[in-house]
Ligand SMILES: NC(=O)C1=CN([C@@H]2O[C@H](COP(=O)(O)OP(=O)(O)OC[C@H]3O[C@@H](n4cnc5c(N)ncnc54)[C@H](O)[C@@H]3O)[C@@H](O)[C@H]2O)C=CC1
């Protein structure tokens with residue numbers, strides 16, 4: 001990918017989210033929004049994103065890009081290879097915006113529209129180069145959720161679409177190409193149906209806004225996040241699966257369970273009823289507080305899916321593997337020319353689900369970071385998944401951690417690992433955890449190589465031992481790090 005410059009036209013809820021996603025993936029972002037409050041509002045979204053997005057993966061994201069605000073569309077799109085339109089949902093405003101963009105932008109830049117409902121053919125009407133415009137419909141918060149509905153027309157070439165989707169994928173998005181354009185694409189058709197039914201339930205006095213939210217979040221909402229609709233229903237069919245499920249529940253669709261397309265009128269009375277109930281339900285929190293609660297929950301759930309390598313979590317692992325391959329933490333010792341200084345074994349951000357009631361990285365996660373650093377070092381010397389699968393590994397026999405300073409969510413942390421000794425079955429490591437130049441903790445660990453069949457200490461393979469000895473010999477020349485061999489209670 002060449003120039004990583006994006007323009008964001010319209011910096012509201014969604015434009016601000018796009019800006020954050022681009023910036024935190026190393027893109028420079030140029031924003032145009034006529035609202036004098038735009039810079040402040042984007043700043044608030046970015047602050048939320050900085051504490052949540054970097055911790056989605058267990059490896060550091062590219063260095064944050066540069067953010068600039070511009071007085072004109074011309075200024076904002078200058079040099080941009082991706083231009084994201086996020087102006088209000090009115091076709092006339094969108095058409096005027098595209099005309100201004102296309103008057104000045106590069107002819108091969110992608111112009112993505114965040115529209116929730118318009119078809120791409122409607123957006124392309126009257127455009128100078130219709131083939132440059134696609135729907136790229138995101139989900140709020142754009143800096144966390146992976147889905148982008150990419151809706152093209154026949155005007156967009158396959159090569160153009162592939163290029164656009166490659167850019168989205170590189171930022172951890174999941175581009176879902178919609179086969180045929182349709183009002184409101186795929187996901188918003190569901191959301192509209194659910195929204196419509198919920199409005200009826202409130203209007204008819206069946207349920208309050210809070211009861212409806214509880215019906216979703218204590219039940220099918222959790223289910224949907226991991227298996228969606230069809231896979232969930234397949235499981236609900238029991239051993240007989242989907243056919244049985246359809247035979248059993250298909251007839252229900254003709255029962256009067258839903259109001260279908262009948263939309264309740266948005267009278268002042270209905271709006272007041274819903275807004276009043278919503279105030280009673282959630283008014284104790286500010287919108288920014290609710291955003292932070294939402295982000296904490298989303299990151300925790302997405303990281304749980306990541307641990308299962310499933311759905312959105314599998315996507316996060318794929319992005320991590322790409323980032324890891326380009327990182328020194330993914331390099332093997334036999335590929336390194338110089339191993340004479342402590343090795344970078346962890347380089348990542350503190351995820352939101354690692355923080356505690358004190359507002360900082362919790363105690364147990366210091367051990368996790370050092371455990372991860374040890375795993376990475378094992379990988380570097382060749383004790384990788386294949387080696388472990390063949391029956392050899394290291395077990396930790398003793399650990400001593402010194403907690404020196406704190407780290408907050410989103411902080412970029414790094415572990416440098418010094419080999420104190422490495423010979424035969426024994427491996428003695430000293431990890432130092434930093435945020436920038438600030439030392440946060442040290443971890444001293446003694447490990448033994450084991451045979452996974454006998455579960456007894458054993459000699460490592462010759463290549464693993466050679467790699468370990470190479471680093472140990474090189475590190476023997478280093479000064480002994482402060483804190484080595486300490487016991488609890490000793491004065492510094
Ligand atoms: N809010 C949501 O949940 C979602 C919204 N969308 C879509 O994103 C688009 C933007 O929606 P939101 O961000 O929610 O609206 P918003 O009202 O938060 O932001 C719109 C921004 O556009 C600016 N603006 C107005 N006229 C402009 C112009 N001529 N040029 C540049 N900026 C202009 C406004 O000052 C405002 O900051 C819409 O098409 C919407 O359908 C898509 C996904 C989710």
Ligand SMILES: C[N+](C)(C)CC(=O)CC(=O)[O-]
Nearest residue numbers: 115116138139140188191
């Ligand atoms: C309400 N909405 C139609 C604007 C919602 C979306 O388009 C997607 C989302 O984030 O839910």
